[in-house]
Amino acid sequence: MTDTLSIIIVEPDRDRALPIVDSLRAAGSFDIHVISDPTWLARQIEERRPDVVLIDLANPSRDILEELAVASGPLERPVAMFVDSSDEGLSAAAIEAGVSAYVVDGMQPSRVKPVLDAAIARFRMFQRMRTELAETKRALEERKVIDRAKGMIMKARGVDEGEAYVILRKAAMNQNKRVADVAAALVLSAGLLG
Template identity: 80%
Template sequence: MPKLTAMSKQLSIIVVEEDRDRALTIVDSLREAGDFDIQVIATHTGLARQIKAHQPDVVLIDIANPSRDTLEELALASGPMERPVAMFVDQSADGLSGAAIEAGVSAYVVDGLQPARLKPILDAAITRFRMFQRMRTELAETKKALEERKVIDRAKGMVMKARNVNEDEAYAILRKAAMDQGKRVADVASALVTAAGLLS
């Protein structure tokens, strides 16, 4: 996944634009806004494959009047969970902005791409992407911790029953086994629960 934290590194941007003149306008605006490594993709065919090949830091999509299917297809093809995606549309039907955000688009701008607004919108898209990425990471870590807690509790229950000890003593037994094996308590607990499942 591209690292957006290294600001000394030249930011790579893929511009998805079928119209050559509009693509040139976008590229010129980006060049005025900063020192970017810019690639233009002129066709939506094989977009996911092309983006994967380039591994850009940001994807900028300019589309005149998207349908819901086109919008979701473009958003998903651009890898919104891996990088910020900014989408510029001339017109937008009801509900499309919500669909774009749900598909992972970091910035959805209606009323077309205006050169003066390009850099601040890209900055906002990158900031928003980082924020959501942080939230996803924290949520995944919290879910993992909860799952591990459940497994440890099950393993403690099994040790309490097998050894006729209280909860603290059961945890101490698990912790000692983990230390002896150079593993985490959650890993030892998981192995115990799995083994017990195989034996029952």
């Protein structure tokens, strides 16, 4: 995110939007754009590429949540949704769509900045978790490939697991590659030959 946050406020009612804009301007330096028509929300978010999206709707529809999910907005930026009332299914759908903060009882100007800060913090936490999960999955997949390659070397050369790893590591060093990359190449080659 940049030093000056760009914020889209989705608020169909101009009289409700103005106090929100004023509250944000009083709280800091933000680049604020108000969207009064939530139709084609995904397209509007994609065009503007804001740092944060604040949505204030009396009765949000599942269509708006689908628009958010289609835009991948919640995966790219914090989204805070303020609603006047909610049912259990809608709040769960909002969380599944990736909404960082879901506040019932509307957007009150005095609460906008603290909720904005919380949404950003929660978004960053989930972003770190997604990154760590992806890295863990990648490491696990690499480990599986290395184990398969070691098994192939053990069978072909009649060596134990430790020696197979030494052979694999030496080949990686000689080729100036990662052990996982050499193991993947070996497994792929064996698959083509077998």
